[in-house]
Amino acid sequence: MADVEVEPVAAKMEGLEVEKVASAPMEKYSQRVLVKTILGREDGGVGLLGQTIIVGGWVKTGRSSANVSFVELNDGSCPANLQGKYVAALRIANGNYVFMCPERIVSHASYIEVVVEPHIEGASHVTLTGTSILVEGFLKEPPTEELKLKQKVELSVVKFIHIGTVDSKNYPISKTRLKLETLREYLHLRPRTNTISAIARVRNALAFASHTFFNQNKFLYVHTPILTTSDCEGAGEMFQVTTLLNDAEKRKQEIPPTLMVMPGESQPEALAKAPKLIAGIPHREDGKIDYTADFFARQAFLTVSGQLQVEGYACALGSVYTFGPTFRAENSHTTRHLAEFWMIEPEIAFADLKDDMNCAEDYIKFLCQWLLDHCLDDMEFLAKMYDKTAVERLRMVASTPFVRITYTEAVETLQKVKKKKFEKKVEWGIDLASEHERYLTEEIYKKPVIVYNYPKDIKAFYMRLNDDGKTVAAMDVLVPKVGELVGGSQREERLDVLIQRLEEMKLPKEPYEWYLDLRRFGTVKHAGFGLGFERMILFATGIENIRDVIPFPRYPGRADL
Numbered sequence: 195m196a197d198v199e200v201e202p203v204a205a206k207m208e209g210l211e212v213e214k215v216a217s218a219p220m221e222k223y224s225q226r227v228l229v230k231t232i233l234g235r236e237d238g239g240v241g242l243l244g245q246t247i248i249v250g251g252w253v254k255t256g257r258s259s260a261n262v263s264f265v266e267l268n269d270g271s272c273p274a275n276l277q278g279k280y281v282a283a284l285r286i287a288n289g290n291y292v293f294m295c296p297e298r299i300v301s302h303a304s305y306i307e308v309v310v311e312p313h314i315e316g317a318s319h320v321t322l323t324g325t326s327i328l329v330e331g332f333l334k335e336p337p338t339e340e341l342k343l344k345q346k347v348e349l350s351v352v353k354f355i356h357i358g359t360v361d362s363k364n365y366p367i368s369k370t371r372l373k374l375e376t377l378r379e380y381l382h383l384r385p386r387t388n389t390i391s392a393i394a395r396v397r398n399a400l401a402f403a404s405h406t407f408f409n410q411n412k413f414l415y416v417h418t419p420i421l422t423t424s425d426c427e428g429a430g431e432m433f434q435v436t437t438l439l440n441d442a443e444k445r446k447q448e449i450p451p452t453l454m455v456m457p458g459e460s461q462p463e464a465l466a467k468a469p470k471l472i473a474g475i476p477h478r479e480d481g482k483i484d485y486t487a488d489f490f491a492r493q494a495f496l497t498v499s500g501q502l503q504v505e506g507y508a509c510a511l512g513s514v515y516t517f518g519p520t521f522r523a524e525n526s527h528t529t530r531h532l533a534e535f536w537m538i539e540p541e542i543a544f545a546d547l548k549d550d551m552n553c554a555e556d557y558i559k560f561l562c563q564w565l566l567d568h569c570l571d572d573m574e575f576l577a578k579m580y581d582k583t584a585v586e587r588l589r590m591v592a593s594t595p596f597v598r599i600t601y602t603e604a605v606e607t608l609q610k611v612k613k614k615k616f617e618k619k620v621e622w623g624i625d626l627a628s629e630h631e632r633y634l635t636e637e638i639y640k641k642p643v644i645v646y647n648y649p650k651d652i653k654a655f656y657m658r659l660n661d662d663g664k665t666v667a668a669m670d671v672l673v674p675k676v677g678e679l680v681g682g683s684q685r686e687e688r689l690d691v692l693i694q695r696l697e698e699m700k701l702p703k704e705p706y707e708w709y710l711d712l713r714r715f716g717t718v719k720h721a722g723f724g725l726g727f728e729r730m731i732l733f734a735t736g737i738e739n740i741r742d743v744i745p746f747p748r749y750p751g752r753a754d755l
């Protein structure tokens with residue numbers, strides 16, 4: 195509830211019945227009522243007639259003539275929807291009603307008309323797209339029956355509390371429909387668009403749903419580090435951390451010896467060359483500055499996955515998960531890769547691959563159902579604009595058992611495909627490419643597919659070796675539109691086998707000593723997976739490019755803003 199209850203004086207002035215008005219609460223920490231608080235009510239705001247309220251937002255579109263001005267005010271609280279828009283519409287007039295886009299607004303209380311008498315100060319400054327306004331007015335009934343069909347309440351302006359003008363010639367997003375690609379140039383302004391704001395709400399809902407799912411199932415949320423020396427995937431796709439302390443003076447301090455690894459060099463090779471300090475800067479024996487040791491004279495990287503660390507917590511607390519940004523230094527320019535992306539990684543003690551697959555399937559279904567229950571307006575808007583099948587897909591995924599096939603079966607199935615020629619030939623042992631993954635889910639099974647028991651040579655060292663000696667207990671969840679959504683495995687809990695796997699893969703043992711401890715001291719079978727959060731949003735919304743589903747995408751060449 196608001197601490198400030200505005201007296202409905204203006205309503206009285208209009209001769210409205212104001213004895214019994216429900217109140218539209220102001221935001222607790224903001225000086226306005228959200229449009230959603232009014233229009234999101236079941237009665238479309240009727241119970242609030244007579245209330246004096248303050249709304250605030252940014253003008254979406256506006257028009258004015260000699261005696262009529264009209265703007266749509268977007269406060270970001272409501273989804274655009276199929277019938278119209280959840281925006282406040284401002285009309286400055288004392289004459290007849292003017293509709294902005296009547297055909298778009300059908301029988302739905304999706305925006306508020308805000309009527310301003312011409313004498314109101316500021317009335318002529320509020321129509322430009324991008325203008326911010328905070329406006330006080332009272333809710334009244336639209337004057338005609340026809341209008342009442344379209345909206346239940348309108349706001350009659352008493353005064354403008356704030357007007358933030360806009361330099362409209364230079365406002366980059368003043369056009370109503372800009373391509374998503376163009377909007378990427380304005381990452382700071384694009385959340386004002388219907389699409390990006392809908393995606394932001396879907397993203398928020400999926401994050402909340404994730405925490406809900408894992409907490410309901412008694413998983414503990416663990417924060418794993420961003421800076422680490424552990425290469426979880428052992429693939430060397432890590433970004434290195436350097437400091438801006440290039441000034442030798444600043445470095446004239448005792449810096450401990452460090453391990454130096456140059457590109458193309460193994461850690462043992464690097465170890466063989468003892469480090470030297472010259473003017474406080476770590477130098478290699480060959481005289482070159484050791485730029486790799488720039489995290490206070492040690493190496494550090496941005497994490498590729500929180501898995502290894504979260505395993506430590508699983509091996510103490512049972513079921514845990516981590517959720518945070520992860521980084522991959524792949525020079526990928528596809529629509530499905532980012533250099534910085536978010537991953538949700540549950541890890542379960544006393545669990546095997548089957549438990550892992552069950553958990554992943556239940557979790558994905560839960561997310562889909564959550565969007566249907568909590569975000570349908572946004573989902574329908576996105577479906578209408580970008581992918582007609584998106585909502586249907588959510589319903590299908592939420593209610594249909596996923597297909598489960600081994601990698602070997604997947605390869606055999608793909609080899610039988612006559613209709614399509616794959617760019618990459620399907621042979622046992624290959625890493626399935628996106629074209630194969632999508633063919634399985636979109637053409638053959640038409641639903642999510644879990645492929646498990648992959649060849650050990652294409653998977654990470656930590657995955658449990660199967661009895662056949664050729665495959666590991668890994669699983670990927672593949673979904674239509676996206677391909678791989680989840681990757682996970684049962685972990686190798688046997689110390690000797692794990693050491694052997696590290697050796698086979700020519701990975702140094704030393705950096706993983708702490709990880710091996712988890713097998714030395716009270717090892718248990720355990721399993722986990724990682725769900726690429728942005729890929730989940732792509733899959734849910736049908737948006738084509740992953741750069742549009744994260745607020746500030748980072749990809750090769752793009753880290754500004």
Ligand SMILES: NC(=O)C[C@H](N)C(=O)O
Pocket residue numbers: 426427498499501539540681682683722723724725
């Ligand atoms: N937690 C996981 O199993 C995810 C896996 N480490 C990956 O990055 O794909």
